[in-house]
Amino acid sequence: MSEKAKVYFVNTEQMVSWFGFAPDSLIDRLERLWNHKEMKLNEWIKPGDKVIIKTHFGSSNQTRHLRPMYIRKIVDLVRKAGGIPWVAECVGLGFLGQNPEAFMSTGPGYIYLAAQHGFTLGSMNAPIILLDGVWGTDTFMVPIENGKYLKRIAVAMGLRAADKILIVARFKGHDNAGFGGALKQLGIGCVGKQGKGEAHCGGNENIYIKHPENCTACGKCLEVCPSSCLSLDDGKIVLDSNRCIACMHCWSVCIVDKPKPEQRVFGLKRGLNADEQVERMMDNAAGVVKLLSSERIRYINIAVDITAQCDCLPAAGHPLVPDQGILCSKDPVAIDQACVDLVTMARGLPGSPAETGIHCGSPEKGIHFDPDPSALEPGSEKLGIFSAFVEPELRSKIVEIQLSAAEALGIGSRSYELIDVTEESKDAASGEEVKEVRKNER
Ligand code: SF4
Ligand code: SF4
Numbered sequence: 001m002s003e004k005a006k007v008y009f010v011n012t013e014q015m016v017s018w019f020g021f022a023p024d025s026l027i028d029r030l031e032r033l034w035n036h037k038e039m040k041l042n043e044w045i046k047p048g049d050k051v052i053i054k055t056h057f058g059s060s061n062q063t064r065h066l067r068p069m070y071i072r073k074i075v076d077l078v079r080k081a082g083g084i085p086w087v088a089e090c091v092g093l094g095f096l097g098q099n100p101e102a103f104m105s106t107g108p109g110y111i112y113l114a115a116q117h118g119f120t121l122g123s124m125n126a127p128i129i130l131l132d133g134v135w136g137t138d139t140f141m142v143p144i145e146n147g148k149y150l151k152r153i154a155v156a157m158g159l160r161a162a163d164k165i166l167i168v169a170r171f172k173g174h175d176n177a178g179f180g181g182a183l184k185q186l187g188i189g190c191v192g193k194q195g196k197g198e199a200h201c202g203g204n205e206n207i208y209i210k211h212p213e214n215c216t217a218c219g220k221c222l223e224v225c226p227s228s229c230l231s232l233d234d235g236k237i238v239l240d241s242n243r244c245i246a247c248m249h250c251w252s253v254c255i256v257d258k259p260k261p262e263q264r265v266f267g268l269k270r271g272l273n274a275d276e277q278v279e280r281m282m283d284n285a286a287g288v289v290k291l292l293s294s295e296r297i298r299y300i301n302i303a304v305d306i307t308a309q310c311d312c313l314p315a316a317g318h319p320l321v322p323d324q325g326i327l328c329s330k331d332p333v334a335i336d337q338a339c340v341d342l343v344t345m346a347r348g349l350p351g352s353p354a355e356t357g358i359h360c361g362s363p364e365k366g367i368h369f370d371p372d373p374s375a376l377e378p379g380s381e382k383l384g385i386f387s388a389f390v391e392p393e394l395r396s397k398i399v400e401i402q403l404s405a406a407e408a409l410g411i412g413s414r415s416y417e418l419i420d421v422t423e424e425s426k427d428a429a430s431g432e433e434v435k436e437v438r439k440n441e442r
Contacts, residue, residue, distance in 0.1 A: 004417045005334035008039045011325040011422045012304075026304070027073050029422060030326050034077050036421050039328050041298060045164055047082030052131070052162040054088050054185060056170065056311045057114040060099040064305045064316035066170040068118035074168060074300070075126045083164065085126040087119060090156050090189055091136040092312065093196045094252035095224050104312070105252070107134035131158030132192040136247065137226045139192035142287040146409055149280045153287025154194035154245075164296055167332070171301045171339040173308040173320065176200075177278050178384040178398035180310045181339050182299040182332035183406050187285035195287075197246025199280040202272050204244035207251075210267030212236045214258060221250035237265060274390035275401050282405040285332070289411050299335045301327045306343055308353045308386035320354045320382050321346035325422070333412030337403055341418075343383060348376035353386050360388045 010029035034041045045051060053074055058065025071087055078085040091110050097103025102113035107130045114120070114128055121127055132138045139154040147153075159165060167185045174180040188196055197203060209215075215237040222230050229243035230250060251266040258264050272280075289297075303324035307316040324342045329335040348354030354375040359368050369388055374380045384390065384398040394401070407414050 004415045005329060005331035005413045006038065007327050007329040007331070007334050007338045007416050007418050008033055008036055009325055009327050009338070009418055009420045009422070011420060012323045013422065026323075026326065027069060030070065030073055031077060033326055033328050033421060034074075036328075036424075038419075041328070042077070042081045044298065045078060045081035045083040049081075049083040049163040050161060051078045051083040051085050051164045051166060052088045052159065053078070053085055053126070053166045053168055054131070054189060055168045056185070056189065057089055057104070057110065057119050058117050059092075059104050059312045059314060060097050060102050060113055061314040062117075062311060062316060063314075064170075064172070064307050064319075065117055065311050066168070066302060068123055070302055071119065071168065072124055074166065075124050078166075079125070085124075086129050086162070087124050087126050088129045088131050088158065089114070090132045090192065091130055093136075093193055093200060093248050095247075095249040096252050096256065105136070107136075129158060131156035131190070133157070135226050135249075136193035136196075137245065139194055142291050144283065144287050144290055147283035147286060148405070148409075149276065150198055150283040150287075153284050153290075154192045154198070155288055155291055156190055156192050159190060159288070159292065162296075164298075165292055166298055166300060168300045168302065170305065170311065171303040171324075171327075171336075171343075172306050172310055172316075173383045173386055174310045175313065175387055175389045176274055177281065177402055178387050178390070179336070179340060179343075179402070181301050181336040183285055183336050183402060183411070184281065186288045186332060186411075187281035187283075190288040191284045193247035193249075194245040195284045197248060199277055199284055200272075201246055201248065201268055202270065202276075202280075204241050204246045206268050206270060206272075207239070207241065207244060207246055208267060208269055209237055209239050209265060211263065211265050214263050215265050216257075218257070220253045224249040224253055274387070274394050274398055278398065278402045279405045282402065282409055282411070285406060285411055286409040289332070294330060297330075299327075299329050299332050301335050301339050303327065303339050303342060308358055308383075317358065318352040319349060320352050320386075321348055327418075329416075331412040331416070333403060333406045333414055334416035336406075337414045338416055338418050340383065340399055340403070344381065345378050346382075347378050348380070348382060350376070354382055358386050358388065 092104040103109040229240040
């Protein structure tokens with residue numbers, strides 16, 4: 001039997017007030033996890049290594065994104081090991097956002113948004129960079145053989161510049177994918193818009209001019225198309241699909257004037273079910289992992305503020321369960337599986353969607369998703385059931401679909417050993433004899 005993947009963990013239980021002598025906040029525990037004798041991130045980074053710390057800056061007006069202090073601590077630890085840290089992200093799909101100045105779908109907007117959320121050169125003591133450029137089109141193609149849908153992956157160009165990559169995710173639920181952690185950081189967060197378009201929209205072959213009669217020849221989409229594959233012919237829009245990269249720039253600028261679905265000029269030939277979207281996302285992840293050998297990449301999942309919805313949605317609401325802690329591993333599948341299991345085994349928080357359900361859309365016409373009556377109980381499902389964009393029949397399966405697709409592609413293993421080093425690290429900090437660590441397995 002092959003060895004189980006190791007996932008190291010510091011929990012949030014019993015924080016001790018040491019009155020400053022031996023600090024014991026989650027940030028302090030993160031440092032001890034980093035230095036742990038088996039994880040050894042302090043030795044993994046070599047002097048002079050360029051280290052990309054890939055995270056998510058949140059979306060406009062979103063309040064549950066990862067707090068900057070976690071990333072700043074990691075920057076400090078990289079510097080202490082002799083590395084050169086860059087705090088990095090890729091831009092989002094489309095071209096616009098709620099806030100015309102601070103939006104995540106172009107480089108300048110996302111850097112401005114990152115600053116609003118506390119991620120600046122000054123606060124991080126590291127440059128804030130976008131791995132796929134100003135428009136999210138700075139990518140290169142990585143071929144993969146075993147992708148279920150995709151054979152060439154549009155990986156963010158900036159990843160090539162790093163010696164080491166730390167994928168740092170806030171673990172949470174997700175509307176399309178059941179949950180978002182290390183795997184989603186790889187499959188969406190580390191690819192350019194072309195890769196995001198493949199996962200969300202089915203790529204260039206799936207985009208077409210659905211209602212040419214509604215084109216007013218305003219020209220806005222021509223201005224933002226990075227591939228110059230749109231033109232106006234006799235006052236109506238024409239698309240050259242062969243050159244399109246499915247960035248959705250055109251759709252997002254046109255939709256501003258034509259918000260009703262039946263008026264929209266651009267459409268998809270077929271809608272993608274959530275299982276196909278997630279499996280395409282995992283194909284992307286396989287391409288990123290293929291580029292970055294396992295020795296160059298480590299994963300840190302920060303399981304705090306575990307909301308039902310992701311960092312892209314402002315209305316994240318109350319966390320489903322109490323904060324769990326911080327996990328670290330070489331294996332992105334194992335670390336996400338461990339987080340899923342921690343959330344499942346936690347007691348749901350009263351007042352959270354685990355008790356109240358979740359409402360999408362206007363108060364009058366929106367849809368309400370009720371939780372299972374047992375969702376507050378430890379052992380009950382809490383993630384996929386709130387994935388509002390997932391077909392009802394797939395909601396209870398979508399977490400499983402993401403994890404099993406990743407494992408089938410060889411990205412990692414769902415079989416893991418969770419090694420809780422919280423007590424060990426506390427004892428080491430206080431100079432006491434090291435106690436035995438608690439271990440969970442799957
Ligand atoms: S943005 Fe819409 S309306 Fe304007 S030219 Fe493009 S397709 Fe036509
Ligand atoms: S036509 Fe294709 S490449 Fe051009 S803006 Fe639209 S989605 Fe992007």
